[in-house]
Amino acid sequence: MSYYVFGSELTDPYVFEALKKKRIGGYTLNGKEVEEEKKKAKYPEYLGSFKLEDEEKYNNFENPDGAKNDKGHLGSSDFRHLFPSSAKFSTFDLSPNFGTEIDGIQLSQLDDDGKNDLALYLEKRGLVIFRNQDLKDKGPGFSKKFGEYFGPLHIHPVSYSAEDYPELLVTYRKAGGSERYDAQFQERTSAAAWHSDISFERYPASFSFFVALETPESGGDTVFIDTREAYRRLSPPFRKFLETLTVIHTNYYQNKGAQLNNLPAKIKKDYFTEHPLVRTHPVTGEKSLFYSRTFIQRVKGFKKSESDAILNFLEQHVLSNPEIQVRATHRGSDSGTVIAWDNRIVLHTAILDFLQHDTSARHHYRITVLGEKPYILNSENEAASYGHSNGHSNGHSNGHLNGHSDRHPNGHSNGHSNGRSNGI
Numbered sequence: 455m456s457y458y459v460f461g462s463e464l465t466d467p468y469v470f471e472a473l474k475k476k477r478i479g480g481y482t483l484n485g486k487e488v489e490e491e492k493k494k495a496k497y498p499e500y501l502g503s504f505k506l507e508d509e510e511k512y513n514n515f516e517n518p519d520g521a522k523n524d525k526g527h528l529g530s531s532d533f534r535h536l537f538p539s540s541a542k543f544s545t546f547d548l549s550p551n552f553g554t555e556i557d558g559i560q561l562s563q564l565d566d567d568g569k570n571d572l573a574l575y576l577e578k579r580g581l582v583i584f585r586n587q588d589l590k591d592k593g594p595g596f597s598k599k600f601g602e603y604f605g606p607l608h609i610h611p612v613s614y615s616a617e618d619y620p621e622l623l624v625t626y627r628k629a630g631g632s633e634r635y636d637a638q639f640q641e642r643t644s645a646a647a648w649h650s651d652i653s654f655e656r657y658p659a660s661f662s663f664f665v666a667l668e669t670p671e672s673g674g675d676t677v678f679i680d681t682r683e684a685y686r687r688l689s690p691p692f693r694k695f696l697e698t699l700t701v702i703h704t705n706y707y708q709n710k711g712a713q714l715n716n717l718p719a720k721i722k723k724d725y726f727t728e729h730p731l732v733r734t735h736p737v738t739g740e741k742s743l744f745y746s747r748t749f750i751q752r753v754k755g756f757k758k759s760e761s762d763a764i765l766n767f768l769e770q771h772v773l774s775n776p777e778i779q780v781r782a783t784h785r786g787s788d789s790g791t792v793i794a795w796d797n798r799i800v801l802h803t804a805i806l807d808f809l810q811h812d813t814s815a816r817h818h819y820r821i822t823v824l825g826e827k828p829y830i831l832n833s834e835n836e837a838a839s840y841g842h843s844n845g846h847s848n849g850h851s852n853g854h855l856n857g858h859s860d861r862h863p864n865g866h867s868n869g870h871s872n873g874r875s876n877g878i
């Protein structure tokens with residue numbers, strides 16, 4: 455069975471024209487409608503129009519020292535700066551394996567040590583839902599600075615962004631009712647688009663901070679998949695085979711979709727980027743399946759039928775197992791929720807379960823931090839030379855660590871401080 459390349463229907467001129475006529479959507483909003491929508495938005499400063507003179511201004515995002523500079527190396531094993539003994543907070547693990555909800559810790563108040571702990575915590579737990587956050591109220595400049603602590607920030611090729619802050623990607627779905635549902639599902643049965651943010655970049659994202667501005671009272675959640683556990687569930691020989699594969703990621707169809715919806719382009723380029731299918735985490739040493747469904751085209755160097763067979767298997771294996779998924783809810787339209795995650799070990803998709811109801815807009819901005827160029831360390835010797843020896847010696851142990859535990863694989867900081875200069 456051939457593999458369905460996500461969005462590939464948009465290359466059919468007939469389909470493209472037909473969709474354009476219908477402007478099939480509930481997508482987000484038409485790029486021409488931004489000024490009009492700004493009048494309705496609760497946080498208009500986070501809904502900017504793109505200036506044509508900026509076209510092609512933002513290119514070539516790089517982070518060659520990303521693995522070495524990852525702030526998780528500096529995190530404390532007991533997370534005492536993220537959870538100081540004086541703080542009153544509560545935590546709830548969405549599953550024992552990954553995902554935690556935290557109330558009572560204010561992201562905007564974290565000092566550098568707190569941010570280092572946060573990086574490591576995200577690298578352990580995969581994602582965290584922070585409630586009652588004031589990040590959005592401090593203005594776009596504060597969020598930009600907050601994100602920059604963790605690394606260079608990405609500017610999305612095609613998206614809305616905050617006014618004068620292209621680093622703050624904006625997702626905006628209009629308020630409305632069932633007409634949105636009819637439009638969205640006229641041609642499809644599901645709107646799920648599983649991905650790891652910007653995996654088409656040479657230096658894809660490490661952390662994303664997804665800040666809720668306005669959300670439906672219920673619904674519009676984000677669901678996550680633990681790609682470390684997806685990797686661990688496979689048999690050793692099959693893992694070994696997958697570790698030899700390189701896959702091609704592209705934003706080609708995303709660009710087509712943006713064009714259809716009059717979304718502004720900051721960078722018009724179509725990227726075709728090679729990444730290993732299995733990657734090693736620069737801090738924990740854990741391996742994960744870097745299966746960014748929406749952006750993956752094919753397996754490099756394989757005949758199409760072979761590539762299709764592998765990608766079809768991965769689709770079924772990674773995306774169809776509720777045991778490795780958790781759901782990050784908003785809890786009301788003004789919960790001050792910030793969802794943060796590590797794109798190297800989780801996939802996610804927005805959930806469009808509210809379109810048939812009368813709801814407010816779904817409006818977020820995202821701070822996207824560039825990570826390292828994905829790499830895989832295949833042998834124990836190779837791993838040891840990069841300071842991953844403990845993380846790899848028992849393979850599974852990191853993933854099973856609860857983020858609250860003080861057990862922490864040794865050897866990260868030492869091993870990494872001298873091991874990253876060869877371009878990995």
Ligand SMILES: [Fe+2]
Binds near residue numbers: 649650651802
């Ligand atoms: Fe995303």
